[in-house]
Amino acid sequence: MADDHDTADFAEVLTGVGPRLRALRQGRGATLTQLSEETGISVSTLSRLESGQRRPTLELLLPLARAYRVPLDELVNAPATGDPRIHPRPFNRNGRVFVPLTRHLGGLHAYKMIIPPEPFGEGRLEQRTHEGYDWLYVLAGRLRLALGEHDLVLTAGEAAEFDTRVPHGFANPGPHPVEVLSLFGAQGERIHVRARPAQG
Structure with missing residues (x-):
């Protein structure tokens, strides 16, 4: 049963990645084309990532985390560790x-x-x-x-x-x-x- 719970949590994390990527890009006023030029990831792949049609992988998320200047765990909404402090990255x-x-x-x-x-x-x-x-x-x-x-x-x-x-x-x-x-x-x-x- 614990395995089923872990699998459901994992699926929920993956499902939430696309909307978070889209919100982050739109919040910064960037287009898919601009993001593609900065990361080297094709526009079609970025679009499929945001819509949930492409499974997020480390190879895709690392350049996106660098482009957005956010921690990788923020992109995937990793479970909180209990520390409420925010470590801003200007x-x-x-x-x-x-x-x-x-x-x-x-x-x-x-x-x-x-x-x-x-x-x-x-x-x-x-x-x-x-x-x-x-x-x-x-x-x-x-x-x-x-x-x-x-x-x-x-x-x-x-x-x-x-x-x-x-x-x-x-x-x-x-x-x-x-x-x-x-x-x-x-x-x-x-x-x-x-x-x-x-x-x-």
């Missing part, structure tokens, strides 16, 4: 530092973002849309938030929340780094870039 995207504050790949994602002063922080911002809902809290510095037709500057202690289907973008107008706490609930597809308005 990653850099477009010059901005992201520090993951959540361990699980599905559901709500929490990040601390550190954005250095940006030369384009005062200019017109590129806005994007994607499924989900975002909540931002400025810990230190100043954050410029372009949200639809609104253009706001948030300072330390201020927060904003919005549906990410509304075109949005943010930047650091300087002169010091800005630190932001971000809670994001991803529920949809990859990010779609909205064309920049024509320069006047």
